[in-house]
Amino acid sequence: MRDAGIDALLVGPGADLHYLTGYRALPLERLTLLVARADGHHRLIVPTLERPRAEAAGTGVELVDVGETDDPYAAVAVALTGSEEGRLAVGDRLWSMFLLGVQGWLPRAQWLRASAVTRQLRMRKSPAEITALRRAAQAIDRVHAAVPSLLRAGRTEAEVGRDIAARIVAEGHSAVNFVIVASGPNGASPHHETGDRTLRDGDAVVVDIGGTLDDYCSDCTRDYVVGAPPIGFVEAHEALEVAQAAACDAVRPGVTAAAVDAVARQRLDDAGYGEHFIHRTGHGIGLEEHEEPYIVAGNELVLEPGMAFSIEPGVYLPGRFGMRIEDIVVVTEDGGERLNTLDRAAVTV
Amino acid sequence: MRDAGIDALLVGPGADLHYLTGYRALPLERLTLLVARADGHHRLIVPTLERPRAEAAGTGVELVDVGETDDPYAAVAVALTGSEEGRLAVGDRLWSMFLLGVQGWLPRAQWLRASAVTRQLRMRKSPAEITALRRAAQAIDRVHAAVPSLLRAGRTEAEVGRDIAARIVAEGHSAVNFVIVASGPNGASPHHETGDRTLRDGDAVVVDIGGTLDDYCSDCTRDYVVGAPPIGFVEAHEALEVAQAAACDAVRPGVTAAAVDAVARQRLDDAGYGEHFIHRTGHGIGLEEHEEPYIVAGNELVLEPGMAFSIEPGVYLPGRFGMRIEDIVVVTEDGGERLNTLDRAAVTV
Numbered sequence: 225m226r227d228a229g230i231d232a233l234l235v236g237p238g239a240d241l242h243y244l245t246g247y248r249a250l251p252l253e254r255l256t257l258l259v260a261r262a263d264g265h266h267r268l269i270v271p272t273l274e275r276p277r278a279e280a281a282g283t284g285v286e287l288v289d290v291g292e293t294d295d296p297y298a299a300v301a302v303a304l305t306g307s308e309e310g311r312l313a314v315g316d317r318l319w320s321m322f323l324l325g326v327q328g329w330l331p332r333a334q335w336l337r338a339s340a341v342t343r344q345l346r347m348r349k350s351p352a353e354i355t356a357l358r359r360a361a362q363a364i365d366r367v368h369a370a371v372p373s374l375l376r377a378g379r380t381e382a383e384v385g386r387d388i389a390a391r392i393v394a395e396g397h398s399a400v401n402f403v404i405v406a407s408g409p410n411g412a413s414p415h416h417e418t419g420d421r422t423l424r425d426g427d428a429v430v431v432d433i434g435g436t437l438d439d440y441c442s443d444c445t446r447d448y449v450v451g452a453p454p455i456g457f458v459e460a461h462e463a464l465e466v467a468q469a470a471a472c473d474a475v476r477p478g479v480t481a482a483a484v485d486a487v488a489r490q491r492l493d494d495a496g497y498g499e500h501f502i503h504r505t506g507h508g509i510g511l512e513e514h515e516e517p518y519i520v521a522g523n524e525l526v527l528e529p530g531m532a533f534s535i536e537p538g539v540y541l542p543g544r545f546g547m548r549i550e551d552i553v554v555v556t557e558d559g560g561e562r563l564n565t566l567d568r569a570a571v572t573v
Numbered sequence: 574m575r576d577a578g579i580d581a582l583l584v585g586p587g588a589d590l591h592y593l594t595g596y597r598a599l600p601l602e603r604l605t606l607l608v609a610r611a612d613g614h615h616r617l618i619v620p621t622l623e624r625p626r627a628e629a630a631g632t633g634v635e636l637v638d639v640g641e642t643d644d645p646y647a648a649v650a651v652a653l654t655g656s657e658e659g660r661l662a663v664g665d666r667l668w669s670m671f672l673l674g675v676q677g678w679l680p681r682a683q684w685l686r687a688s689a690v691t692r693q694l695r696m697r698k699s700p701a702e703i704t705a706l707r708r709a710a711q712a713i714d715r716v717h718a719a720v721p722s723l724l725r726a727g728r729t730e731a732e733v734g735r736d737i738a739a740r741i742v743a744e745g746h747s748a749v750n751f752v753i754v755a756s757g758p759n760g761a762s763p764h765h766e767t768g769d770r771t772l773r774d775g776d777a778v779v780v781d782i783g784g785t786l787d788d789y790c791s792d793c794t795r796d797y798v799v800g801a802p803p804i805g806f807v808e809a810h811e812a813l814e815v816a817q818a819a820a821c822d823a824v825r826p827g828v829t830a831a832a833v834d835a836v837a838r839q840r841l842d843d844a845g846y847g848e849h850f851i852h853r854t855g856h857g858i859g860l861e862e863h864e865e866p867y868i869v870a871g872n873e874l875v876l877e878p879g880m881a882f883s884i885e886p887g888v889y890l891p892g893r894f895g896m897r898i899e900d901i902v903v904v905t906e907d908g909g910e911r912l913n914t915l916d917r918a919a920v921t922v
Contacts, residue, residue: 250764253665253856253863273852276762292853293871316602316670321686323669337670413625415599503622504641507602514602522642 225262225341231310233260233338234300234326236318239511240342242439247281250274255296255322258285259303267303269296301329313338343516347508348530354554356440357509357532361552361563363395364433364442368566371431372573377424377450381405385418388433397435397442401513404432407450411546414503414538425451428545428570430538434513441513443534445550447570460539461547461570463495468549468568471505471519471535475553475560481523481533488537489521497539506534509552531555532563574611574690580659582609582687583649583675585667588860589691591788596630599623604645604671607634608652616652618645650678662687692865696857697879703903705789706858706881710901710912712744713782713791717915720780721922726773726799730754734767737782746784746791750862753781756799760895763852763887774800777894777919779887783862790862792883794899796919809888810896810919812844817898817917820854820868820884824902824909830872830882837886838870846888855883858901880904881912 225233235241235258237249245268249256254271256278270278272289279287288303290296304312313336314323327335349357367388374387385403392400406416407423411430423429427450434443447461471488485505492501504520507513509532517525519533536550551564574582584590584607586598594617598605603620605627619627621638628636637652639645653661662685663672676684698706716737723736734752741749755765756772760779772778776799783792796810820837834854841850853869856862858881866874868882885899900913 253867273763277764280762292851292869314669314673316668318669319665320663320667320669320672321665321688323672324663324684324686327684335673335676337673339670413629414622415626502641518602520641 228313228340229311230313230336230341231262231307232304233258233313233315233341234318235260235315235338235342236322238315238317239346239515240315240338243342243346243511245281245283245285247278247283249278255290255325257296257300257322259300261307269299269303297325297329300326304330307333309333311336313341315342339516346510347516348528349510349532349554350530353440353510354530354532356438357552357554358563360397360435360437360440360442361444363397363437364392364435364444365564365566366395367391367433368431368444368446371446371448372571375423375429375448375450375573378422380420380422381407381410381418382420384423388431392433392435397437399436401434401436401441402432404430406430406546408545409543412540412542412544414540414546414548423450426454428454428457428547430546430548432548432550439511441509441511443509443513443550443552444564444566445536445548446566446568447547447549449570449572451572453570453572454545456541457545457547457570460497460541463492463497464537464539464547464549465568466495467491467537468535468551471537472551472553472560472562475527475535475555476558477527477529477555479527481517481519481525481527482521484527484535485519485521485523488535492537492539500539500541501537502540503538506536508533527555529555529557577662577689578660579662579685579690580611580656581653582607582662582664582690583667584609584664584687584691585671587664587666588695588864589664589687592691592695592860594630594632594634596627596632598627604639604674606645606649606671608649610656618648618652646674646678649675653679656682658682660685662690664691688865695859696865697877698859698881698903699879702789702859703879703881705787706901706903707912709746709784709786709789709791710793712746712786713741713784713793714913714915715744716740716782717780717793717795720795720797721920724772724778724797724799724922727771729769729771730756730759730767731769733772737780741782741784746786748785750783750785750790751781753779755779755895757894758892761889761891761893763889763895763897772799775803777803777806777896779895779897781897781899788860790858790860792858792862792899792901793913794885794897795915795917796896796898798919798921800921802919802921803894805890806894806896806919809846809890812841812846813886813888813896813898814917815844816840816886817884817900820886821900821902821909821911824876824884824904825907826877826904828876830866830868830874830876831870833876833884834868834870834872837884841886841888849888849890850886851889852887855885857882876904878904878906
């Protein structure tokens with residue numbers, strides 16, 4: 225915080241609060257806010273109702289509880305005494321209603337994003353965090369290994385999706401974060417989830433799934449084909465496999481996030497699919513499915529050991545099909561380790 | 574918006590956006606923002622990647638998509654041309670990172686909460702919405718009817734909670750929103766979820782559960798006792814049943830939210846449990862589990878037909894046990910209708 229010239233962090237429920245204090249606060253309409261000051265006088269403001277849960281979390285931070293009909297922003301202002309005109313950094317995902325409430329009490333402060341500080345902490349995973357990510361990756365790999373038994377002509381995306389969700393839990397995740405089963409032309413929309421479309425012979429199917437296991441997220445994409453692949457699929461998938469592998473191989477300390485993105489993009493450009501790769505190459509992963517670092521053009525962040533992110537180039541042909549291959553990669557001392565290890569070829573079912 | 578003197582609403586992913594446009598946007602780190610102007614020139618700003626999903630939602634609003642490496646706030650500023658110094662109302666749950674981004678482009682605007690407008694729309698449910706809430710309530714009632722078969726001495730709260738979560742889905746919900754199984758002293762923390770505590774004879778157990786069914790939420794609490802009730806439980810629960818029924822009976826058009834809260838509070842005061850009823854009486858429910866109107870002291874909102882909320886007084890005895898009875902109530906033309914209809918007596922298992 226001192227390096228960033230920040231006087232206080234204001235962090236609400238979510239991954240930053242969990243990371244900083246161990247407290248998994250509920251996302252409520254009642255204010256929960258950690259005021260972490262550069263001078264070390266931290267306070268965690270909680271609704272009276274939540275005090276027992278906050279105490280049980282053993283945060284080591286002074287708790288201030290606010291009754292059901294009291295103004296929580298008064299407590300925030302007290303916690304910020306002396307920093308009324310300071311540089312205050314707000315958690316990225318704090319609800320705007322709370323930021324507006326705090327801004328109303330502190331009209332002369334400067335407002336910044338807390339992620340300027342917290343991403344430096346959260347981006348570089350500890351060995352324990354990498355172990356947790358590996359366990360989550362192994363669990364989602366086991367789900368993918370079962371996907372061929374669930375995908376077949378005549379079933380709808382939604383039916384397959386429900387079965388996959390049940391497997392995600394059965395393999396040890398405590399939450400299903402998302403299930404994408406995008407068949408045929410639906411695969412060309414990268415964030416299509418599931419729908420009523422019935423799978424049929426000749427469909428390419430993108431299956432992109434993730435959950436939370438012991439607080440850390442999994443995320444893996446593989447491609448499947450029902451019966452014979454559609455025209456153009458095999459060549460495109462071969463190019464995608466090459467691009468995804470090349471991007472993974474490019475991961476090592478000292479290269480930038482943008483450079484890794486460029487490797488995947490260049491390979492797909494070379495193969496003639498560049499215009500059909502319409503998103504960044506990847507996103508960081510940890511306590512959240514999407515967090516820093518983002519593997520995207522323009523991000524000159526230099527990779528360091530312990531950073532963890534997805535490498536997931538895709539090819540999307542509108543009206544026809546889509547495909548994406550995604551592994552979670554951790555930066556090691558001299559390269560990158562893929563935590564997802566299932567074969568990346570498209571699986572015929 | 575004109576009545577409230579608001580020039581534009583800025584609404585991100587969530588229930589307001591879904592309500593206003595039909596679009597269920599994903600909560601991403603890429604900006605999705607509806608700019609709804611009082612002059613009718615609305616725009617929905619989406620990441621290019623999400624454009625197919627937004628188009629499929631048929632919002633009827635002009636779509637503007639922003640590429641992976643472009644600045645989305647520039648698009649927001651363009652959409653707000655002419656309102657740079659206006660009164661801009663921001664969705665309650667928009668992430669602060671996005672509000673800070675917009676504020677950086679529009680330093681002279683005044684910032685308000687969009688709920689000043691959207692709560693007026695969302696608070697009064699249409700007949701179709703009430704039907705949806707009733708279906709969700711019936712589904713969660715069926716789960717409660719099965720709870721006695723799941724609760725028994727020797728099982729942990731977490732084990733019972735997992736079984737209940739599976740039932741919530743089996744009864745038709747698409748999402749499990751929360752599962753509270755709070756046994757013995759854990760029941761005295763109203764938002765304890767589940768833990769490793771093993772149920773034993775003589776435990777009171779608070780079971781408060783909810784999910785989402787066809788976009789609308791359920792939420793119902795009943796109390797259970799394993800074997801013989803703990804000392805003091807029976808008398809307290811009788812007082813709680815009286816207080817909860819009295820508050821439900823007090824619901825009708827023309828009374829205030831605060832007056833309904835006061836009825837429950839007065840009855841528990843009269844019975845000697847007032848200091849142990851440590852939260853408001855209820856919260857609105859609809860697309861979100863907690864929304865307006867809040868049934869709380871100080872809320873002078875006058876109830877109108879179609880408003881829907883929980884009535885859930887509780888009694889919490891630290892170190893001993895807790896109890897809470899919760900039904901969803903809809904304001905009718907001349908009273909209130911409880912959507913949850915299971916018996917409210919504590920169930921011995």
